[in-house]
Amino acid sequence: MAERVIKIGLLGSGTVGEGVQDIIFDDGDGLANKLGYRLDIEKIYTRSPKKKRWHAKFPGKFTSDPEDVISHPDVSIVVEALGLERPEDTEVVASYVIKALEGGMSVVTANKAVLAGFGREIHAAAQRNNTLIRFEASVAGGIPIIRSLGEGLASDSITGLYGILNGTCNYILSGISNDGKTFNDALRQAQELGYAETDPEADIKGFDTRDKVIVLLQLLYGIFLKKEDVETEGIERLEKIDFDYARKKLGTNIKLLGSIRRSGDKVTASVTPIMIKNSHVLSRVDGALNAVLVESRYCETMCFMGKGAGAGPTANSLTSDVISIADGARLTTGSESLQFDRDLDADTEYRHYLRFLVRDRAGIVSDILGHLKKNQVNVDEVLQLRHSTEEKAYFKKKLGLECSPDEILPFIITLEPCKAAAVKLTMEQIKGQDCMLAEPVLLKIIPGLPDVSGG
Ligand SMILES: NC(=O)c1ccc[n+]([C@@H]2O[C@H](COP(=O)([O-])OP(=O)(O)OC[C@H]3O[C@@H](n4cnc5c(N)ncnc54)[C@H](OP(=O)(O)O)[C@@H]3O)[C@@H](O)[C@H]2O)c1
Structure with a gap:
């Protein structure tokens, strides 16, 4: 009997897209043995095919036209790993995702900004066309938090989630707190090591964490928020002296937390730097690591920790999502009629x-x-x-x-x-x-x- 082959279309061949190619091209046989079917990348969209590492080996797989991926007759799953260079790219990438879903393909994406901006339209398109959208890589990179919430905790009820969701911010905060660096020195080092973008604004102003919080709210409660609905404060005004006072006088550390809290039929969310006592597990999450603390009705408290970014962890999350879809696994997304209340904490x-x-x-x-x-x-x-x-x-x-x-x-x-x-x-x-x-x-x-x- 012919081996079953899952044909993938890949949008993007940067850090993450090449990571997906590495997994599938390098380890195709090993995966096929494990899975009982083969993953193959049919087409890869990039604006500059000839510059890509795998082009020499597979020139016919590369294209500079995204339509060759999202309208390919043999592709059943599209992996979206595109960067966003200009603000309008978010809408362009969302349109690729929606077009693929409308065409009957399932889509796997690493793109929190696209989901935060167009999540309602994307989830609706998947539902309308009886296809799937998976997004493990979009929150906390290599940590399987989306699957844990949408599969492992499907019968539970999540009452709180507190996440260190941005490795760049955590790297900067740890550098100030542990090594006595100034904010600017810690940021510069994060940039030199490739953790922080040349323009770090989306990270340090909390916008990246906010997008991830919005994606989590979509998954947990079926709530689709606009970006401005979430109170968001970054870390840019923190200084070394704040960490000195935190440590020497208050027995605390400072972390940027994306927080979601449910009380009855109301839910609130925010992104703010918070002082956490030194004995708390989140205060000890250092460097570029991510961590997510989840509080639920039946499992009580859990903490997930690991790499939030990087080619390997992120590409693994995308490829695992492909496997989940091929295996017919579904995420349970919240559909309770909960109400978002920005001021839920006002009386606390x-x-x-x-x-x-x-x-x-x-x-x-x-x-x-x-x-x-x-x-x-x-x-x-x-x-x-x-x-x-x-x-x-x-x-x-x-x-x-x-x-x-x-x-x-x-x-x-x-x-x-x-x-x-x-x-x-x-x-x-x-x-x-x-x-x-x-x-x-x-x-x-x-x-x-x-x-x-x-x-
Ligand atoms: N890097 C990580 O650790 C990480 C972790 C979690 C999630 N993510 C997400 O994964 C996605 C990809 O990230 P990455 O780190 O791989 O980015 P990257 O290295 O910058 O690669 C992005 C890819 O998209 C292409 N691209 C960029 N802008 C484009 C545009 N306007 N139109 C068409 N193509 C465009 C790039 O250029 P070419 O067309 O020239 O090839 C490249 O192939 C992003 O959504 C990111 O937020 C990344």
Whole structure:
């Protein structure tokens, strides 16, 4: 009997696309033995076929016309691994995905931005045409989190998810926290090692994590949000002194978390840097690693950790999705009628950290305390480490300040548990004062995260 062959069309031949070619061309026989059928790449779309590594061996498989992939009569599964060079590329790539689905092909994608922007249309096209869309590689690269949520936990009910979902940010934050680097030095090193893009904005402003949170909400609850629906704050205003205060005074570490929380029939989500106590499993996830903490009704708390990017892990996730489709496996996606509520946490009280950088003058601290008191926010402590002249000179240079370094006063205030709105209101009221040399940094401290270690 002829061997069954699954014919794949590949869009993109960059880091990830070539990773998929490596797996299938290098390990085709091994996979065929394991699977009982063969995976073959029929066509590969790239704008520059001759520059590609596998072109010399398989010139006939390469094309510079995406139609040769998405309209190929023999292709049953399209793997989409295209980059997005310009903002309008998101729509172009989404149109390729939808066209393939409309043509009866299933699609596997690594592209969180396309799913976050066009998820509703893409899932609807798959449903209409009785085809499948799989996206394991789009969130946390090599960690099989999508499959764990959509298959392994299909009969469970997810009540919370807290993820370190951006390796670049985690690499930068770990570099500041563990090695005492400045933000810019940590970013530069991330760029040199290929973790961060030349333009790192989407990572450090939290947009990449937000797209992944949106993809997870689509999977978990069938909720399709616009990007602006998710409160999103990046890491760009954090400085080494925040990590010094976190470690030396508060026993915490700072991580950028994508958070999803369900309460009753309501769901909320956000992306913010958060202070997590040092004993918590997420505070110890270092470097470019990703981690996802999941809280569910029956399995309680689980933590998934591993590589969130790179050719090997990401290509493995794409290829495994192809195998899942070939094997007829389906993801269970949420279809409960839950409501997204951006302000679900508005009444929850958290401890907060406020970091100020002011021009020293008499009465400044009592002035800030007065504003907090007026808004019924109780202060826990006012803390100040000894800051060297070099540290202050760093701020003078970074912020282009006229004053002498010794006039620069960094200090922090921690707050007793209170609602975030009252703190934000106070910050709005004081941030414009003459003495403020930079906008104050506001972080939630240890927001009662569940933990696998009970820490
Ligand atoms: N790299 C990772 O570790 C990783 C991890 C998780 C998810 N992802 C996702 O995987 C996808 C691919 O990432 P990558 O790292 O492989 O990117 P990449 O190395 O930049 O490769 C992207 C590919 O798409 C092509 N391309 C880029 N812009 C295009 C456009 N406007 N029109 C047509 N083709 C275009 C590229 O150029 P040519 O046409 O010249 O070949 C190349 O083949 C992205 O969605 C990314 O977010 C990547």
